[in-house]
Amino acid sequence: MECVFGLVGDGFAILVADTSAVHSILVHKSNEDKIMVLDSHKLIAASGEPGDRVQFTEFIQKNVSLYQFRNGIPLTTAAAANFTRGELATALRKSPYMVNILLAGYDKETGPSLYYIDYIATLHKVDKASFGYGSYFSLSMMDRHFHSGMSVEEAVDLVDKCILEIRSRLVVAPPNFVIKIVDKDGAREYAWRESVKDTPVSSA
Amino acid sequence: MEAIGNAGSAIGILSKDGVVLVGEKKVTSKLLQTSTSTEKMYKIDDHVACAVAGIMSDANILINTARVQAQRYTYAYQEPMPVEQLVQSLCDTKQGYTQFGGLRPFGVSFLFAGWDKNYGFQLYMSDPSGNYGGWKAAAIGANNQAAQSILKQDYKDDISREEAVQLALKVLSKTMDSTSLTSDKLELAEVFLMPSGKVKYQVCSPEALSKLLVKHGVTQPAAETS
Numbered sequence: 001m002e003c004v005f006g007l008v009g010d011g012f013a014i015l016v017a018d019t020s021a022v023h024s025i026l027v028h029k030s031n032e033d034k035i036m037v038l039d040s041h042k043l044i045a046a047s048g049e050p051g052d053r054v055q056f057t058e059f060i061q062k063n064v065s066l067y068q069f070r071n072g073i074p075l076t077t078a079a080a081a082n083f084t085r086g087e088l089a090t091a092l093r094k095s096p097y098m099v100n101i102l103l104a105g106y107d108k109e110t111g112p113s114l115y116y117i118d119y120i121a122t123l124h125k126v127d128k129a130s131f132g133y134g135s136y137f138s139l140s141m142m143d144r145h146f147h148s149g150m151s152v153e154e155a156v157d158l159v160d161k162c163i164l165e166i167r168s169r170l171v172v173a174p175p176n177f178v179i180k181i182v183d184k185d186g187a188r189e190y191a192w193r194e195s196v197k198d199t200p201v202s203s204a
Numbered sequence: 205m206e207a208i209g210n211a212g213s214a215i216g217i218l219s220k221d222g223v224v225l226v227g228e229k230k231v232t233s234k235l236l237q238t239s240t241s242t243e244k245m246y247k248i249d250d251h252v253a254c255a256v257a258g259i260m261s262d263a264n265i266l267i268n269t270a271r272v273q274a275q276r277y278t279y280a281y282q283e284p285m286p287v288e289q290l291v292q293s294l295c296d297t298k299q300g301y302t303q304f305g306g307l308r309p310f311g312v313s314f315l316f317a318g319w320d321k322n323y324g325f326q327l328y329m330s331d332p333s334g335n336y337g338g339w340k341a342a343a344i345g346a347n348n349q350a351a352q353s354i355l356k357q358d359y360k361d362d363i364s365r366e367e368a369v370q371l372a373l374k375v376l377s378k379t380m381d382s383t384s385l386t387s388d389k390l391e392l393a394e395v396f397l398m399p400s401g402k403v404k405y406q407v408c409s410p411e412a413l414s415k416l417l418v419k420h421g422v423t424q425p426a427a428e429t430s
Contacts, residue, residue, distance in 0.1 A: 078282065078283065082283075086279070
């Protein structure tokens with residue numbers, strides 16, 4: 001089942017998400033990217049109802065780029081997080097989105113930051129965060145091994161520890177993960193951690 | 205446009221460490237109680253203030269919408285609204301009234317002084333049609349063309365805030381219809397950064413303004429420094 005987590009290191013933030021598209025007891029796909037690049041220096045990872053997840057993250061992405069287009073200046077990560085929270089909060093009493101969000105970004109003034117936003121519109125600025133069944137393990141691993149000012153290597157090492165723990169302890173562990181990083185040079189995909197490949201379809 | 209030409213003038217000057225706004229209060233009657241608060245300068249948010257020339261009843265409506273816009277932005281993003289966006293939103297409102305028949309446009313010009321983290325100190329001037337632009341020094345209200353030309357002559361880049369105050373008072377003393385500058389006819393407000401890095405909007409008290417007028421020698425028109 002779903003595992004989304006992230007942490008802030010020295011000059012960068014890192015997000016990790018499982019890549020399984022699950023319905024009921026079936027796995028439909030194991031290379032579904034759940035981390036969206038919001039703009040040049042922002043990442044948004046979401047877990048929850050698949051339809052809501054795609055709809056809502058796309059809605060936020062479009063609004064962030066509309067802001068940038070209209071005003072010629074990008075939103076800061078903090079502003080984008082507060083905007084996202086506000087949208088979730090207004091929707092909460094109408095037709096709530098069942099999505100939990102981790103928003104990571106890098107700003108010139110404030111450096112890297114990570115925001116935790118859940119489906120009932122809770123907003124927290126954090127150094128490490130996690131959603132889903134994987135959180136029981138990844139939070140514990142991060143509590144034990146996280147320290148402030150981690151280097152990229154240390155952080156990726158910790159991420160791998162988390163993934164290993166999830167794979168070995170969680171009954172419904174997802175096979176594959178994607179890792180993305182945002183730092184002063186922008187937001188980008190860092191690596192995949194795959195234990196299962198999609199079976200190739202034989203040509204007819 | 206007519207109303208603005210007769211209204212008390214206001215001058216804004218951008219300096220490297222702040223923005224200065226000076227306004228002339230029109231004393232229409234001796235019997236009229238001069239209000240204790242400012243009547244030409246309005247704070248819109250912690251980091252933006254404006255000076256008005258034109259029909260005050262119209263201005264009050266616009267200032268109210270500007271304040272609402274600024275708070276809405278802070279509500280959505282938990283951040284102060286960038287100055288140009290605030291000016292633009294207000295000018296959109298103004299423009300709307302020139303577009304459709306049956307309604308009269310707002311008869312107001314504004315000078316906006318503000319600070320934001322993207323572009324630092326800024327000064328904007330807007331007119332009733334909804335046009336706006338960023339300026340280093342600008343004048344609105346009565347005799348604004350005369351004031352504008354003096355500003356053009358005497359403005360220097362990298363002027364300090366204190367020099368900006370002096371220049372603004374000097375320009376106003378030359379362009380005002382009344383013979384002598386006194387603190388009860390004037391309003392002075394500044395937007396600057398405190399040592400803590402917080403933006404401060406400060407209105408000069410009448411006492412301090414009197415002292416400033418004497419210091420810069422513009423109280424008596426005869427003792428004007430050229």
